Amino acid sequence: MAFSRPTEINTNTCRSVIDNGSTSLYLITQNSEFKKYNINTGVQEGTTVSSIVTGAAGLTMVTNATAIIVSSTNNQVDYVNVNTGDKRSLTTNATTVYTNQTSQLVSSIPASGGIGMACRTATGGMMVVFATPQSITNQTITAMSGESARCVLGVPASSTFLVGTSNNHIHEVTPWGATLRTLSTDVTPNISAPTIAITGISFYDPYLLVATNMGFIRLYHYWTGEELDTRYIGKESSSVLASTLCASASGYTLAYTTLQGAYGLLQSVYFGAGKIFIEDEVTIEDNSGFRGVGRTDSRAYTWAQGVSFLQVRMYDIPTTATTTVDTWCQDGEVSVSARILRIRDGGYGKKFVDVDTTIPNDALTPLSAVQDRNYIELAITNTNKWDIREFKA
Amino acid sequence: MAIAYTASANINSSAPQEIEVDGANNRVYIIETTGPSFRIHNLTTGAAINTFFLGIAAPRSLVVAGASAIIANSTNGSIEVCDIASGTLATFSGGSVLSAVRRPQRGAYNPTTGNVIFCPSGSRTLSKFNVTTSTATNSTSVAAQVNQVFYCIIYIGNNRFLIGSDRGRLYEIDDSFNITRTLILPPYLDGTVQAVTGAGTNAAIIGLAKENNLLYVLLGNGWTILLDYSTNTVIKIACPGPLDTTSDTHTVSNVYNGTVLYSRGTAQSSSGAFNHVDEVDITMSPFTIRDILYSGNTAAFNTQARIDTSSGKFAIVQGTSTPSLVVGTLTSRLSSSIEISSPGNVDVDLTLLHDMTSSVNVIMDTRTTSPATFRIPVTGSTIQIMKAGDGADAQWAVSRY
Numbered sequence: 001m002a003f004s005r006p007t008e009i010n011t012n013t014c015r016s017v018i019d020n021g022s023t024s025l026y027l028i029t030q031n032s033e034f035k036k037y038n039i040n041t042g043v044q045e046g047t048t049v050s051s052i053v054t055g056a057a058g059l060t061m062v063t064n065a066t067a068i069i070v071s072s073t074n075n076q077v078d079y080v081n082v083n084t085g086d087k088r089s090l091t092t093n094a095t096t097v098y099t100n101q102t103s104q105l106v107s108s109i110p111a112s113g114g115i116g117m118a119c120r121t122a123t124g125g126m127m128v129v130f131a132t133p134q135s136i137t138n139q140t141i142t143a144m145s146g147e148s149a150r151c152v153l154g155v156p157a158s159s160t161f162l163v164g165t166s167n168n169h170i171h172e173v174t175p176w177g178a179t180l181r182t183l184s185t186d187v188t189p190n191i192s193a194p195t196i197a198i199t200g201i202s203f204y205d206p207y208l209l210v211a212t213n214m215g216f217i218r219l220y221h222y223w224t225g226e227e228l229d230t231r232y233i234g235k236e237s238s239s240v241l242a243s244t245l246c247a248s249a250s251g252y253t254l255a256y257t258t259l260q261g262a263y264g265l266l267q268s269v270y271f272g273a274g275k276i277f278i279e280d281e282v283t284i285e286d287n288s289g290f291r292g293v294g295r296t297d298s299r300a301y302t303w304a305q306g307v308s309f310l311q312v313r314m315y316d317i318p319t320t321a322t323t324t325v326d327t328w329c330q331d332g333e334v335s336v337s338a339r340i341l342r343i344r345d346g347g348y349g350k351k352f353v354d355v356d357t358t359i360p361n362d363a364l365t366p367l368s369a370v371q372d373r374n375y376i377e378l379a380i381t382n383t384n385k386w387d388i389r390e391f392k393a
Numbered sequence: 394m395a396i397a398y399t400a401s402a403n404i405n406s407s408a409p410q411e412i413e414v415d416g417a418n419n420r421v422y423i424i425e426t427t428g429p430s431f432r433i434h435n436l437t438t439g440a441a442i443n444t445f446f447l448g449i450a451a452p453r454s455l456v457v458a459g460a461s462a463i464i465a466n467s468t469n470g471s472i473e474v475c476d477i478a479s480g481t482l483a484t485f486s487g488g489s490v491l492s493a494v495r496r497p498q499r500g501a502y503n504p505t506t507g508n509v510i511f512c513p514s515g516s517r518t519l520s521k522f523n524v525t526t527s528t529a530t531n532s533t534s535v536a537a538q539v540n541q542v543f544y545c546i547i548y549i550g551n552n553r554f555l556i557g558s559d560r561g562r563l564y565e566i567d568d569s570f571n572i573t574r575t576l577i578l579p580p581y582l583d584g585t586v587q588a589v590t591g592a593g594t595n596a597a598i599i600g601l602a603k604e605n606n607l608l609y610v611l612l613g614n615g616w617t618i619l620l621d622y623s624t625n626t627v628i629k630i631a632c633p634g635p636l637d638t639t640s641d642t643h644t645v646s647n648v649y650n651g652t653v654l655y656s657r658g659t660a661q662s663s664s665g666a667f668n669h670v671d672e673v674d675i676t677m678s679p680f681t682i683r684d685i686l687y688s689g690n691t692a693a694f695n696t697q698a699r700i701d702t703s704s705g706k707f708a709i710v711q712g713t714s715t716p717s718l719v720v721g722t723l724t725s726r727l728s729s730s731i732e733i734s735s736p737g738n739v740d741v742d743l744t745l746l747h748d749m750t751s752s753v754n755v756i757m758d759t760r761t762t763s764p765a766t767f768r769i770p771v772t773g774s775t776i777q778i779m780k781a782g783d784g785a786d787a788q789w790a791v792s793r794y
Binding site for chain 2: 186187188189190191192193194214215216229230231232233234235236265274275276278281283341343348349350351352353356376378380384386388390
């Protein structure tokens with residue numbers, strides 16, 4: 001089971017949550033507070049930072065010590081030192097962000113000097129927030145003319161951002177306004193063409209997974225643009241109930257969505273093998289307001305606004321850390337080269353090929369496997385002989 | 394892309410109830426409570442050909458049996474038979490009243506015996522009309538769980554029908570209403586734990602599609618399930634649909650070469666988003682969406698699709714939407730069928746891999762009986778892995794074709 005040991009944080013209506021990659025969870029609330037919690041216990045740590053920007057809507061870490069908070073109502077960005085609680089507000093060039101809060105209203109690339117990018121309300125660009133020196137640029141992006149951002153994800157490897165828009169585009173942009181690449185989700189065949197909004201992005205090179213307000217997740221080969229797979233994950237929604245995703249961890253992401261009027265649905269999605277694979281899912285009590293999702297390597301967390309309970313819930317999730325498991329192939333007593341198909345076995349309907357490679361004939365060969373997962377390994381020789389085994393990594 | 398949209402038409406009806414296609418005659422048949430009437434349209438162009446006004450009020454279920462349309466209603470127990478060529482109508486008493494909700498698959502036809510079985514509104518009630526003898530009979534005490542109301546029915550061959558009940562029971566019956574098998578769908582899919590014995594109210598079963606061992610089930614709580622019917626193994630679950638157990642639910646067409654056309658029903662209109670009908674793979678890479686037809690931008694209810702299994706031509710009807718009738722053609726994924734069998738015909742864990750040299754993917758992964766038939770792609774090769782038993786005693790067999 002991918003989701004276990006649920007722990008809850010009940011606080012004032014939550015607006016956004018982010019983790020520090022370790023054991024801390026930071027959240028902002030509707031009554032303008034910034035708080036820190038232990039992600040494993042749900043216990044608050046440190047003091048509450050009060051009087052953060054009104055209408056706080058999005059939160060990200062621009063450095064290891066600095067969080068930025070953007071607002072859907074005020075032209076202001078707050079910087080908060082998560083260790084000391086010190087707060088500084090900037091208004092120069094600041095702008096409001098999209099009102100329907102999700103996990104990806106603002107994102108950052110801390111390693112590249114501390115740059116954040118937020119989904120500003122106005123069409124035609126993004127708000128860029130710098131950590132050093134602390135400053136803001138209201139950046140025009142030509143490719144976004146006439147369309148506004150709905151979600152954004154930083155890509156550390158390229159120091160760029162992926163921006164999902166109201167008009168069916170995913171743009172890869174730089175903080176300086178250049179557009180490097182644009183993908184669109186397919187809207188044909190149609191009788192009348194829909195306007196599809198991108199509501200969530202996850203990226204694991206070369207695979208791009210996007211959620212849309214049509215209730216689908218769609219998987220692309222990012223560099224060729226080829227559509228590889230499409231699945232349902234939730235209901236259609238052009239408003240606050242749209243599906244959200246979080247950043248990838250080794251090809252895993254989480255999807256959080258709303259079913260028709262009754263339940264929320266949290267799913268663990270693996271797309272690192274070029275197909276969409278729903279590893280596990282859990283239905284949770286309905287929360288009719290804005291929502292988001294995130295993860296560390298061992299904990300998943302969701303949040304929702306608009307209810308008096310379940311502001312934040314956290315679950316244990318299986319690690320995505322990989323290990324190696326040796327393999328070899330013998331024909332009689334002779335070691336032989338063989339094609340190895342390592343199939344991850346999550347139960348009926350939940351198997352997929354994780355490794356497809358050829359090993360040499362003279363040695364143990366370490367092949368990657370995800371810790372604690374069950375595998376079926378099939379070896380096929382050049383003479384079409386086969387052997388098979390099961391193991392747990 | 395797999396869906397080719399051809400044409401659409403506005404049939405000016407606010408109350409379509411059920412749709413059927415007739416590939417041999419290139420026709421679409423629709424019953425509607427407006428009129429009430431039986432409409433005939435061209436399956437290629439969507440153009441109207443004829444309209445016959447029915448003698449019964451409130452037609453709710455349409456079954457095409459040879460040259461006749463068999464229609465049941467929600468006003469009385471009469472069955473109306475329409476000769477499709479001439480429009481000649483004949484009404485027969487002796488059936489049972491159907492519920493007034495809009496829901497497809499409430500009648501099914503066994504061409505071997507000539508029996509059409511309908512799902513009336515009464516508990517544990519089925520009605521039967523024989524097209525050869527033009528006689529209608531009822532049973533109000535089908536040996537199902539007490540208080541069960543049957544919501545949908547399909548014919549699965551070998552003189553067997555599958556019936557879904559309002560409380561999560563799936564019954565296989567013969568022409569004489571004898572229950573030959575019962576399944577209870579998993580109770581946890583709506584996020585709560587409910588009783589699975591007694592008269593527990595598991596989610597209603599409101600739509601069915603079946604090919605070989607694979608059974609695609611729509612539940613009234615919005616979930617869809619793919620089962621290996623031979624072993625009751627749940628292969629996939631997904632939750633695309635609306636929460637609605639009464640009417641205007643998500644619907645599924647018949648199966649065409651391993652895929653179905655699926656509609657989400659009122660979930661689409663309530664959110665203000667676009668309507669769409671989706672081609673869903675249920676046999677090779679189950680639940681992959683092969684294509685999406687965006688079918689309009691106004692509220693739609695009662696969206697239903699049917700496919701002519703010879704030509705791939707399909708028709709979709711959408712209540713209150715514009716256009717209300719859509720026709721097109723499905724280009725199916727090329728495939729062939731294989732029969733797997735295990736030594737001693739014991740149940741096995743079966744994994745089928747589609748090997749394209751540059752990539753290899755699991756296309757089927759289930760527990761199944763032996764022998765069994767599955768669909769495989771014609772491109773590349775297929776690696777078949779069978780496992781019987783567990784642990785150290787497991788026996789494996791691998792083959793490639």
